[in-house]
Amino acid sequence: MKTRPCPSRTAPAFLLVALVFATPALAFHWPWQSASRPEVAMPPHPVVSIITGDQPPEARSVPGVVAARYEVDLGFQTLGRLVDRPVDIGDVVSAGQSLAALNPEDLQGNVDAARAALDAAEVQLRTARATADRTRELARRNVASVAVLEQAETALTAAEAAYEQAGSELVRARDARSFATINAPFAGVISDVYEDTGAIVAPGAPVLKISADSELEAMIDLPGASSATAKVGDAYEVWVDGMTAETLTAEIRVIEPVADPVTRTRRIRLTLAHSDDLRIGTLIRARPAVTRAPVLTVPEQAIVMRDAVPHVWVVSRPEAAEAFVSLRAIRTGESTVADPLITEPFPAEPVTNQPVIVTSGLEAGEEIVTRGIHSLAEGQPVGRSVAP
Template sequence: MAAHARFSPGPALGLAFGLAMLALAGCAADDDAGAPPRPAIVVQPQPAAAALQIFSGEVRAREEPALSFRVGGKIARRLVDAGSRVREGEVLAELDPRDLTLQADAVRAQLSAAEAELALARAERDRYAEMLERRLVSQSLFDAKQATFAAAQAQAESARAQLAVTQNQRDYAQLHAPAAGVIAARLAEAGQVVAAGQAVFTLAVDGAREVAISVPETQVGRAAVGTPVAVELWSRSGERWPGAVRELSPAADPQARTFAARVAFNAPASVPVDLGQSARVYLVEGDAARLSVPLSAVGGEAGEAFVWVLDPATARAIRRTVSVAAWGEREAVVSDGLFTSDWVVSGGVHLIAEGQRLQPIDRDNRPVKLTAAP
């Protein structure tokens, strides 16, 4: 009985199987290339909370002049209130002008009398000059008339200058806005008598905005002028913008024992920054090399933690192994493997493949423009 020949796959069948797999891979790659990129929320690593000192503050205008009248008097009208937006040169309040008008009238009368005295002294001088030429009077008598004329002339000039001062004071009865902005505080009311230089309004001038914070004694050494910080508005939690300490009081508040500081920051033009908004100021201290990312951004495989980082040039996902120093309630502290300039996918890490092209968006579903590290 003839034995049946046993079938074994030869080299030709193996080659055919390999070609089929390559064809399938090529089809998958074509499908991936033709499909639109999947949206993915991306974030940049932030300094870990353990390495941050957080200060609460309030958004203020960089320029906040106290507005006051240059003369004293009784406020007759108050034309704006706290929160009113004003234009440059707009009248904010007026004093009762009656006393100032009377003063101007009195000085005007003094000027008229001085000019009359000057005219008489001029005529006397001219007459005595003619008499001196005829030698009808002595030189000393003419010199006396000349001195009287000079005194009358000086008196008239003094009265003229005094009238200009009183006219200016009458104009000072109106308080004008030195620049466009918002009335931040009203410190006087109609009917109140104020002295010259007494603050009536505080104006928040349009322009740069800052965060006013109070630095405790134990931290004042770390908050020197120029120290870099990050600023976050309460209304836009999770968004931090770079800033720096611009001003630090040289003396502590006698009651709170804290040092007043001003922090300048750069928010995007599309972000409204209103006066009085609450804000947080993050001051990096301690181990600033540790960064934090959301827990949802960290995956694990074979005992190693990894994140997906987007290539800024191609928006393709790159898997990167990281060292996690601590696991927090909402974030993971990474001690190695990340930089602050990286863009990390914050969720769905198990659905991403190496080299997959993604569409980066933020938490508000807005496109993110990736920027490469400098």
């Protein structure tokens, strides 16, 4: 019996593979093969940029407040309970007016006790004098010994000293009774109150503050770079915050020698030429009274340092061509802080948005890149400008 060969099951598969590779029109891609796609040209990426221009007066100024040149914290010179305070914050007072008073009963009791002690010391003094006189007479007759005479003289000296001490205590008690009232040392306004009626006040503890409203001055805080160049007598322009049209002339009167340990700013006091329309506590802004030349500033985050020289990416937008960027060297001045009173000296992250004054290298109206400055290349095409 002859066996017939069994047809192979793989023959159709080989024929199919051969057909696929032999016929280009029937070629296809397997799932694991990547199909080549035509590359589509993408438009240039937009950039975050700004147009440089003159810094407004508000940005070139620093905030401050109107304060009194003379202000005093008033307190009692003795311990007592506050029973009367007829004035409050904002009250206008005249020189010599009563501002606060302690309980007079306790202080009067001290005066009575001191007077009684003085009377007792006076009696002891008279007794000691009479004893000393008799002892001297007996000693002259050789009836009393020298030792007894010395004791009598010593007792007399002690009685005289006790009498002087009791007199001093009475004077002190009377002075303390006179210290029970606080009178205004000069005319002014009550600018602060620290204690209310009924409180036990220690000697020297402040009870209220009086400020003279006759001489007002502006008080500002300058950062280190600005305060280092400031000098006593420099002219300033001062205006009420939000009212730049009405400026007042002022000059530096005092530059405090020690900087604030928290803000690293230095307190500057400005003497105002006219302060009739101002009140204590008014918010003001001040800037040096210099020539009004254009001041260009750029954000600190837009500056690229190359070989220790500051550069910025300038965007050029020709009319009939694509926009591109180019690196340009600039010269900078000091950094300006918009509000140094609330600027943290040691922030958790580096501060990179402070405006930096540009002295040369840029002109008003030029466009510079403020974000992504480290990923650009010379001549790189860029798209439209977008807001950050």
